Amino acid sequence: MIVIREQESCNNRRQTIPRAARAFQTLSPVVDSPPSSSNRHSSTIRHHHLTWQQLKESLAETISTRCFSSKLLQCLHARVVTSGLRHNLFISTLLIAKYFAFRNAGAARLLFDGQSGRLTKPLLWNSLISGYLRCGLPRLALDVFREMTARFPPECEPDRHTFHLALTACTRLSEFDIGFMVGSHARSLGFQSDLLVATALVVLNAKAGEIESARQVFDQMSVKDIVSWNAMISGYSQARLLLEAMKLFGKMRIVEGICAAESSLVSLLSCCGEEGWISTGQALHALIIITGFERNQLVLNSLLEMYIKCGCLEIAVQFFDRMVLKDSISFSSIIGGYLQNGQPSKALNTLYWMLLNTGISPTRPILLNGLLASASLGNWETGRWIQTTFLSSNNDDMASDASLITALIYMHACCGKMEIAFQLLETDVRVKGDVIAWNALMKACGETGDFRVVFELSLQMQRRGIHLDKATFLMLISIISANLLLRKGAETHALIVRRGFESERVVANSLIDMYGQVGKLESSYDVFRGIQEKNVVSWSSIIGACARNGDDEGAFGLFTLMADEKVRPNKFTFAALLSACSHGGFVEKGREVYESMEGYGLSPGIEHLTCLIDLFCRAGLLVDAHRLLKDLSLEDSTSCVLWGILLSGCRVHGNLIIGEEAARHLFRLEPGNAANYLMLADIYVLFGKMESSNGVLRLLKEKGLKKRLGCSWFDVG
Numbered sequence: 001m002i003v004i005r006e007q008e009s010c011n012n013r014r015q016t017i018p019r020a021a022r023a024f025q026t027l028s029p030v031v032d033s034p035p036s037s038s039n040r041h042s043s044t045i046r047h048h049h050l051t052w053q054q055l056k057e058s059l060a061e062t063i064s065t066r067c068f069s070s071k072l073l074q075c076l077h078a079r080v081v082t083s084g085l086r087h088n089l090f091i092s093t094l095l096i097a098k099y100f101a102f103r104n105a106g107a108a109r110l111l112f113d114g115q116s117g118r119l120t121k122p123l124l125w126n127s128l129i130s131g132y133l134r135c136g137l138p139r140l141a142l143d144v145f146r147e148m149t150a151r152f153p154p155e156c157e158p159d160r161h162t163f164h165l166a167l168t169a170c171t172r173l174s175e176f177d178i179g180f181m182v183g184s185h186a187r188s189l190g191f192q193s194d195l196l197v198a199t200a201l202v203v204l205n206a207k208a209g210e211i212e213s214a215r216q217v218f219d220q221m222s223v224k225d226i227v228s229w230n231a232m233i234s235g236y237s238q239a240r241l242l243l244e245a246m247k248l249f250g251k252m253r254i255v256e257g258i259c260a261a262e263s264s265l266v267s268l269l270s271c272c273g274e275e276g277w278i279s280t281g282q283a284l285h286a287l288i289i290i291t292g293f294e295r296n297q298l299v300l301n302s303l304l305e306m307y308i309k310c311g312c313l314e315i316a317v318q319f320f321d322r323m324v325l326k327d328s329i330s331f332s333s334i335i336g337g338y339l340q341n342g343q344p345s346k347a348l349n350t351l352y353w354m355l356l357n358t359g360i361s362p363t364r365p366i367l368l369n370g371l372l373a374s375a376s377l378g379n380w381e382t383g384r385w386i387q388t389t390f391l392s393s394n395n396d397d398m399a400s401d402a403s404l405i406t407a408l409i410y411m412h413a414c415c416g417k418m419e420i421a422f423q424l425l426e427t428d429v430r431v432k433g434d435v436i437a438w439n440a441l442m443k444a445c446g447e448t449g450d451f452r453v454v455f456e457l458s459l460q461m462q463r464r465g466i467h468l469d470k471a472t473f474l475m476l477i478s479i480i481s482a483n484l485l486l487r488k489g490a491e492t493h494a495l496i497v498r499r500g501f502e503s504e505r506v507v508a509n510s511l512i513d514m515y516g517q518v519g520k521l522e523s524s525y526d527v528f529r530g531i532q533e534k535n536v537v538s539w540s541s542i543i544g545a546c547a548r549n550g551d552d553e554g555a556f557g558l559f560t561l562m563a564d565e566k567v568r569p570n571k572f573t574f575a576a577l578l579s580a581c582s583h584g585g586f587v588e589k590g591r592e593v594y595e596s597m598e599g600y601g602l603s604p605g606i607e608h609l610t611c612l613i614d615l616f617c618r619a620g621l622l623v624d625a626h627r628l629l630k631d632l633s634l635e636d637s638t639s640c641v642l643w644g645i646l647l648s649g650c651r652v653h654g655n656l657i658i659g660e661e662a663a664r665h666l667f668r669l670e671p672g673n674a675a676n677y678l679m680l681a682d683i684y685v686l687f688g689k690m691e692s693s694n695g696v697l698r699l700l701k702e703k704g705l706k707k708r709l710g711c712s713w714f715d716v717g
Contacts, residue, residue: 055083056091063094070102077111087115093127100131105140122148122159129165138169142178145169149185158185160194167200176208193221199228206235229256230264237271243601245271246280260291262299269302273309276571276603281306301329308337311605326358332365335373344373348382362390364401371407375444380415383408406437413444435461435469442472446479454479455488468495470504477510481517489514502530509537516545534565540572547580555580556589571602578611582618590615606641613642617649625649626658640669644676651679651686659683674700 059080067073077095085091092115099108112128119125125148132141145166148156158166163186170179183201191197198221205214218224218232229252236245245268252258265288272281285303293299300323307316320326320334331354338347351370354360362370367390374383387408405424412421421444425437438461445453458476461468473496480489493511501507508531515523524545531538539562546555559577562569574597581590594612597604604612609632616625625646632642643665650659663680666673677700684693 056085056088059083059085060091060094063091063098067098070104073098073102089121089123093123096124096127096131100135103135105132105135105137120156122156122162125156126159126161126165129162129169133165133169133172138172141169142166142173142175145182158189160191160196163191163194164196164200167197167204171200171204171207174207176204179204179208192217195221195223195225195228199225199231202228202231202235206231206238209239211235211239211241224256226258226261229258230261230267233264234267237267240271240275242268242271242275242277242280260287260293262293262296265293265299266302269299269306273306275601276310276605277601278307278310278312278603281310295324297325297327297330300325301327301333304330305333308333308340311341313337313341313343326360328360328363328366331358331360332363332369335366335369339369339373339376344376347373348377348379364404367391367404368407371404371411375407375411375414378415380412380417383411383415402434402436406434406440409437410440410444413441414448416448433464433466435466435472438466439469439471439475443475446475451479451483451485468499470501470507473499473501473507474510477507477514481510481514484518486518486520489518503532505531505533505535505538509535509541512538512541512545516541516548519549521545521549521551534567536562536567536570536573539565539567540570540576543573544576544579547576547583550583552580552584552586569600571597571605571608574602575605575607575611578608578615582611582615585615585619587615587619587621609642610645613645617645617652620649620653622646622649622653622655622658626661640666643669647676647679651682654683654686656683656687671703 059076063073063076067076073095080086080088080091080095092111096108096111099105099111108128108131112124115124125144129141129144132138132144145158145162148162149158163182166182167179167186170176170182183197183204186192186194186197186201198217201217202214205211205217214232214235218228221228229248233245233248233252236242236248249260249264249268252264253260265284268284269281272278272284281303288294288296288299288303304316304319304323307313307319316334316337320330323330331350335347335350338344338350347369351362351366351373354366355362367386370386371383374380374386391404391408409421409424412418412424421441425441438457442454442457445451445457454476458468458472461472473492476492477489479485480492496502496507496511508527511527512524515521515527524542528534528538528542539558543555543558543562546552546558555577559569559573562573574593577593578590581587581593590612594604594608597608609628613625613629616622616628629642629646643662647659647662647666650656650662659680660683663676666676670676677696681693681696681700684690684696
């Protein structure tokens with residue numbers, strides 16, 4: 001029995017009592033017994049004793065606000081038991097919540113089980129379900145809800161909080177069918193319009209892909225708060241329905257007068273990045289400044305990521321440099337952005353700067369990007385330094401991460417250290433027999449041009465009983481497509497059929513593209529017809545295959561069928577159509593396709609501009625191509641490609657004025673490219689300006705530039 005009595009000697013020892021114990025010592029006075037049949041009417045209490053109510057309140061306050069250790073919580077629990085409060089509903093609920101706060105789910109469950117016979121109120125049930133959710137155990141939370149409702153009639157009827165918690169557990173587990181049944185149960189008890197329950201149903205339906213059902217629940221809510229609005233906006237954003245998300249966001253702010261929330265802005269920025277809607281993202285950036293979110297780190301990181309995903313690396317770098325506070329996520333984003341945009345040197349320089357000038361420790365994504373940058377540069381020394389410094393046995397969390405070991409294998413292989421890569425693959429227990437690690441090694445070999453080794457590795461995997469997965473087949477198809485290995489393509493297709501992957505839509509879509517690349521359009525059609533549920537990628541792949549093989553009418557016929565099937569085109573669909581226009585010489589049709597993108601909420605990218613300018617140049621409309629290019633504000637790397645197409649068109653059609661301007665731009669953007677000098681020299685020859693041509697060739701020689709020889713892959717069988 002735990003009773004701490006007041007004694008004068010306590011005053012002499014007070015300085016030695018820990019803070020946690022002092023909180024417990026405030027409960028030290030002896031307490032009269034709880035009311036019973038024999039003393040229920042007794043109200044006489046000694047002046048130094050706590051009353052029953054005072055003890056309960058004091059215990060509750062100490063548990064909830066002054067208990068900072070698991071050990072003290074056990075002492076308080078013991079005091080609750082000895083004081084006769086073990087079955088008090090309120091105290092028991094506080095104890096359960098506190099045990100979960102200290103990650104002691106087992107003790108919380110034991111306490112709950114000790115309340116048998118007193119579980120007719122939902123408060124205790126809700127505390128247990130909520131605790132499991134807070135501890136990241138949604139499966140156990142859902143099991144408790146099932147236990148609660150197993151009997152009919154149930155011993156305890158769920159309330160609004162119970163249904164909210166149960167629906168949250170279903171959402172986290174992606175148990176959508178169970179969630180729909182829980183929602184039906186809630187509606188049967190009249191909770192369909194309750195704010196908590198309805199918001200949870202919106203989130204559940206949105207995550208399940210039932211966005212129309214989510215909107216129906218949302219519209220039927222009589223009362224909506226910022227959480228419910230954000231749930232619906234996030235649902236639209238996750239479904240990549242940015243127009244609908246922005247409309248709802250505008251209605252929330254303008255019509256309802258509800259201020260923007262962090263979560264709304266983050267979800268909208270994420271959607272802008274995924275869809276490439278830079279103009280909408282910039283409008284949100286302005287709103288973030290106006291509403292004072294420019295100091296919110298999560299919003300700022302989302303904004304940085306949006307610019308990177310939209311391909312605006314220069315803007316992203318400027319924004320990153322202006323950020324007052326940068327955390328590991330900020331650095332991870334910008335390092336990854338450099339890497340994705342083909343600037344691995346800047347990625348490593350940023351990593352070095354972070355390590356030298358900040359106290360930020362490199363996280364797993366940062367180290368992964370560092371290894372990938374080293375692999376891209378063939379910089380084995382830096383990759384090895386990352387391995388020895390951050391992935392040694394002294395750092396157990398990092399050293400035991402299989403994805404980092406896989407990245408190491410990839411890095412060593414890309415840097416030509418195949419023996420080390422094989423040794424890691426063979427001896428490291430974390431990746432031995434792991435198909436992902438084998439795929440990484442195969443990918444490295446493919447990128448370095450050793451595709452004989454790639455196919456040999458795929459055979460070794462089969463001999464060792466390591467099953468090729470979807471990623472393996474996609475990588476093999478990609479290598480076959482890039483290098484036009486027709487025979488290997490047929491063999492790989494046969495293996496895909498044997499392994500049962502022909503029904504995987506993403507694999508089938510890649511096969512359509514592969515056969516289109518190697519000139520087997522009929523095989524592309526065969527694969528396309530075999531897809532049960534065709535998505536926008538399936539349609540875009542077959543349209544692209546037609547365009548690549550000169551079947552321009554077939555490409556536009558398929559686009560019409562796609563519209564009839566109510567499949568919304570994406571940027572890849574329009575790139576394929578513009579490519580068909582370019583190869584077929586359909587100038588007006590190309591203009592029409594390009595201009596129609598805006599109606600689908602799509603902004604033209606570099607691939608669309610390339611096709612359109614190529615179309616104009618092929619048709620001899622150099623003035624139109626020049627006018628379009630002049631009006632664009634593009635990054636240097638993008639401008640090089642487009643000005644190069646224009647210069648080539650000027651050589652073919654003999655336009656000296658535009659050719660000279662295009663050459664001036666290219667000499668500034670890529671001064672080391674000899675092809676640009678040679679094309680300008682050819683244009684001068686066409687106009688009989690031999691002296692100018694010789695001057696360009698002398699400049700080429702003075703710079704020490706040489707024309708690079710062409711090369712091509714052939715089918716190695």
